[in-house]
Amino acid sequence: MAVSSGVLALQGDFQKHVSALEACGVRAREVRTPGELEACGRLIIPGGESTTLGILLQKSGLDKAICGRAEQGMPVWGTCMGLILMAREIEGGDQFRLGLLDITVDRNAFGPQVNSFEADVQIKGLDEPFHAVFIRSPAVTRLGEGVEALAGVCRKVVAVRQGSLLGTAFHPELTCDRRMHAMFLEMPTDDRR
């Protein structure tokens, strides 16, 4: 049976990820409740506002459901806000996070919206540069044991991987290049699916 790929759909640019997954030929499912997560073999946490999502994750019970599944090996990929929510520590803040990735992030590492930018980024595992869109983007400022940095921009780490967990500070869903989605889809799903 084909397993759905979930996209957390409580807030943010989830529709762009759904379209990207469908362009990769997989079935995508919007996830707003723990029940909807059950039907998914992997999960993308999209771009959005991390304080908003923190509140909605806790109210829906999805915070515990996602952490439980991630512990069992479900692949999870966070883009921008998703990376912030997956981090263990957030600089200068005690806001809610899932704490899946052993990293520290700086939430607005590149400043306000007037500094948002596009750049061609070299990513470990991809042959050609990836055209990346950074919007009020975070950056990774500490890498824990077993966390691999995949890309850097302006001396800041902007993509990491730890086992079946992937985090990018930029938004591959906003361009037509599907190589990051393909990289995520290659990760094996947890045993239950």
Place this chain on the structure above:
Amino acid sequence: MRKNLDGPLENPERETETTDVGTWRVKVGLAEMLKGGVIMDVVSAEQAKIAEKAGAVAVMALERVPADIRAHGGVARMADPEIILAVKDAVTIPVMAKCRIGHFAEAEVLQALEVDYVDESEVLSPADAEHHVSKHGFKVPFVCGARNLGEALRRIAEGAALIRTKGEAGTGDVIEAVRHMRAIVSEISRVASAREDELMAIAKEMSAPYEMVSLVFHEGRLPVPNFSAGGIATPADAALMMKLGAETVFVGSGIFKSADPQPRADAIVEAVAHYNDPTVVARVSRNLGEPMVGRAVAELKEEELLAPRGW
């Protein structure tokens, strides 16, 4: 700041130093990130913190909310930069601010203050009776109001990266927001289902640039996100606008002119996230206290209407 980093940073070929700021894609991109959320009007750092705690995706920093602009009368202008900076300091979410229609010097001030979005708004007194700000030259993105597809496409052609239906701000009456959203959605489907050789006549009729009409024809949607504003006062109002096609809602006077702002703000955020589940909207709508008093749009005099401002 840099601690214990390895990988690409030790490997110069993997470093990227050249970047491109203020592009169309990053302007529209921020609007994409705000989807499925609530943007709240605030007039102080204290209100901004309440909004952020409730889960607002952004705040609009103002000197007065629209209901008070109506009551106050006179000329409504860009807020005092002191208020905008205080709000920016108080929260980590994006901060928007309003400039008058056509007042590009106010827009330049807001860009210099590094707000995240400029709302060229009919809620303030227009500064130019014919022209809107030419928005392409700015690094900061703009949101503009619209009542119909032609108006939306004129604003996008000028460089607006986000459209919001105007509604009738400061009334607490949702009727105009509904009218404008229905108009835009039905006009989009009309363009999308037209024959291609009809597009020039449609562009002429709507007073919209042909290229923009052609984009809508090919994509079947606006080329930028479409949010809703003007008169939303309850969780059910917010859910209604989302069901009609809004991708996010602006709530102006509806929160901080109500009896108990914090629970109402919490409730509207949850109602938007789960707008397709009436049991959630029902649950969060309970015991919110008095909504803003409001004024029925039908009882307003012609000169009291804000939505007709804009050209």
